[in-house]
Amino acid sequence: MHHIWMRFFTPSALHQRLGLACLGVGLQHGALPTVGPRTLDHHVAVVINSGSGWFAAPDGRRLAVTAPSLIWLTPGTPHHYGPGPSGWDENFVDFTGPATTTYTELGYIEPDRPLVPLTDTSAPRAAIGRIVQAAHRARPLQEVEAGAAVHELLVSLRRSRADVAPDGDPVLGALARDAFRPLTVAEHAARHGMTPAALRTAVRRGAGVGPKEYLLNIRLGRAKELLAATDLPVAAVARGVGYDDPAYFSRLFARRVGTAPVRFREQQGRGTPDGPPGRAPYPGHP
Missing domain, CATH: 1.10.10.60 (Homeodomain-like)
Structure with missing residues (x-):
């Protein structure tokens, strides 16, 4: 048994020029179905809050996923993953925009490191919560609010990495x-x-x-x-x-x-x- 809630956005070209545009957000938990094999044309941050599962790396390795963890899905890279028999709790955010190139150069997005251990997911979940709030269909500024929250999400994920101290590298x-x-x-x-x-x-x-x-x-x-x-x-x-x-x-x-x-x-x-x-x-x- 599993539970899924998701919303999708269709940001205009003007909104994408803000740097980052949110394409979708989802909250899921339980024995979720396997994802892929598939390839996307945009970025996705999959935050695993609890539970465990697996991720098939592009080089063919099958990596164990243990919460808290982050799975990066990047454009043009095939991916295949899913929870174990007991399921997991996951949030995902789809996003795009020209700022993804700069965030990648700065190391906030890591195409060569699709599975990243985290110390905690409370800050990323708070940012995702703001995207969920913006997803209310009657919200007039939803694309701008959601895009701003994606910036916040990338920063919080960078701070939450297990190999980085909360206040940054000593x-x-x-x-x-x-x-x-x-x-x-x-x-x-x-x-x-x-x-x-x-x-x-x-x-x-x-x-x-x-x-x-x-x-x-x-x-x-x-x-x-x-x-x-x-x-x-x-x-x-x-x-x-x-x-x-x-x-x-x-x-x-x-x-x-x-x-x-x-x-x-x-x-x-x-x-x-x-x-x-x-x-x-x-x-x-x-």
Whole structure:
């Protein structure tokens, strides 16, 4: 015996240009029928909340599925799966859109890893619940709400992976803490007992960019905060985020942000009628 509830959407081309468009959502549990073999032209995230079953990998291997788990179904890839004799509890979301390419490049969607162990499914289920709410036929903004919830779902699935700590990779956290120190990538790697190549692999897996880009993004973000919320000279801002040469910092800032630090302050400064802004809190300050 099994129970199935599902709704499907037909988003317009305009809605698909939002990046992600939801095509369908389903809640199922029990001794569900086997799926496939079949091939789809869009993505599906199948979240297994409880129970166990199997998944036939594209290379012919038959993999055991034990909840909590995520099954990725990607366009053009044949798939075949199903629950064991006792059944399982499953949610699925079908989606498409140009943002799937970027999410794949960032490692949120993993075509080469169709079966992903999870630590918990409460956050993904909450996102799926918002899609279910949007699926009410009288809901006038359903395509936009459902598409926004798919973005939320992909983030929650990334956070719920069993190989990622809830707050992200510890290496990324350590790099963020040391981001304003004048250290090379090799020196950062040595502090963690890693080779530079291993550090690059770990950071790219966790953040989607290399260590230099990751550290630069943190530095520029902090520089923007200091420019917008304090009256510190540009040279002091540069030193505060790890650059001893303010001219180099200004060139780098202008190249990456698209405007000079002084111009950014003019546009984003948060001064008050009573005087200049105060000092911005340091990262981590509540």
